[in-house]
Amino acid sequence: MSEYLLELDQVTKLYGTVIGVNDFSMQLKPGAYGLLGPNGAGKSTLLNLLIGQLVPTRGTVRVLGENPRNNMRLLKKLGFCPGFEGLYSSTTGLDWVRLLLQLHGVAHSPATERAVECLKLVGMEHAMNRPIASYSRGMRQRTKLAQAIAHRPELLVLDEPFSGLDPVGRAEMTDVLRDWIGQGHSLIIASHVLHEIEALTDSFLLICGGRLLASGTASEVNELLFDTPSEIEIDCSQPHQLAGALMQEELATSVVVEKQLTGGERLHVRTLRAGTLCSRLPQISTAVGVSITRMVSADDSLQALFNSLLKIHRGEL
Numbered sequence: 001m002s003e004y005l006l007e008l009d010q011v012t013k014l015y016g017t018v019i020g021v022n023d024f025s026m027q028l029k030p031g032a033y034g035l036l037g038p039n040g041a042g043k044s045t046l047l048n049l050l051i052g053q054l055v056p057t058r059g060t061v062r063v064l065g066e067n068p069r070n071n072m073r074l075l076k077k078l079g080f081c082p083g084f085e086g087l088y089s090s091t092t093g094l095d096w097v098r099l100l101l102q103l104h105g106v107a108h109s110p111a112t113e114r115a116v117e118c119l120k121l122v123g124m125e126h127a128m129n130r131p132i133a134s135y136s137r138g139m140r141q142r143t144k145l146a147q148a149i150a151h152r153p154e155l156l157v158l159d160e161p162f163s164g165l166d167p168v169g170r171a172e173m174t175d176v177l178r179d180w181i182g183q184g185h186s187l188i189i190a191s192h193v194l195h196e197i198e199a200l201t202d203s204f205l206l207i208c209g210g211r212l213l214a215s216g217t218a219s220e221v222n223e224l225l226f227d228t229p230s231e232i233e234i235d236c237s238q239p240h241q242l243a244g245a246l247m248q249e250e251l252a253t254s255v256v257v258e259k260q261l262t263g264g265e266r267l268h269v270r271t272l273r274a275g276t277l278c279s280r281l282p283q284i285s286t287a288v289g290v291s292i293t294r295m296v297s298a299d300d301s302l303q304a305l306f307n308s309l310l311k312i313h314r315g316e317l
Contacts, residue, residue: 002065034197
């Protein structure tokens with residue numbers, strides 16, 4: 001048994017002359033991971049390679065140490081929530097989830113009990129006996145999640161599971177997935193909406209153009225970007241003096257002093273060398289007699305990180 005959840009070695013997937021995934025290599029241990037990238041980045045292709053729906057043109061894919069292609073033993077350990085609508089419209093939600101459990105070899109009665117349990121968990125108890133054709137898109141998303149977790153898989157693979165959900169539905173599904181992760185299960189979730197991933201895990205893979213741009217936690221990748229263009233907020237006793245000193249030392253490309261509602265002033269600094277600026281700031285502030293009380297990145301979310309990585313990928317930085 002492999003110690004790794006996923007192992008991809010130089011995986012490329014071609015659709016004719018179109019590249020879906022390009023020379024992709026990674027090893028991930030069990031845990032929860034977000035797969036982030038813009039639409040068309042290759043997220044769905046990668047997920048379909050993981051579940052064995054697609055075969056790589058080149059390279060090897062291993063999930064829980066095994067080749068996923070036509071591997072029924074492995075597929076019993078995987079739960080998949082696809083991005084497409086693959087539900088039978090005339091079937092009820094309960095019948096659908098129960099049927100998929102029976103395909104896993106569960107008898108009718110325990111399959112019914114488990115299907116009801118999972119549909120309740122995702123908030124579909126009130127509509128589970130209605131035909132799927134009457135469901136909203138958000139309700140269909142909930143039903144797909146119910147079938148994905150019903151057979152208690154080791155790894156849950158989700159492709160844009162929040163699509164079509166209203167804010168309440170997003171919050172409820174987030175709670176379900178947090179509980180799943182909290183029970184020690186593994187999760188791969190693909191999304192192009194960063195805050196959806198941040199609400200679940202800080203371990204992520206950033207992809208664009210079918211290539212892996214970065215992987216790790218936000219703080220680990222931010223360390224790699226420490227000397228890329230950044231914007232920093234500084235609260236200090238004399239922001240104008242500090243601004244002048246940073247410009248004189250050529251550590252800032254622009255500075256703006258902004259008045260705060262509390263009556264104080266905040267210095268906004270744009271720099272091409274955040275790491276150098278931070279290492280030299282104590283010496284500079286002491287030299288000009290400035291007392292610094294606060295310093296943070298102007299945007300420390302994954303959005304800023306993601307934007308920087310995309311610019312590097314496009315050769316803009």
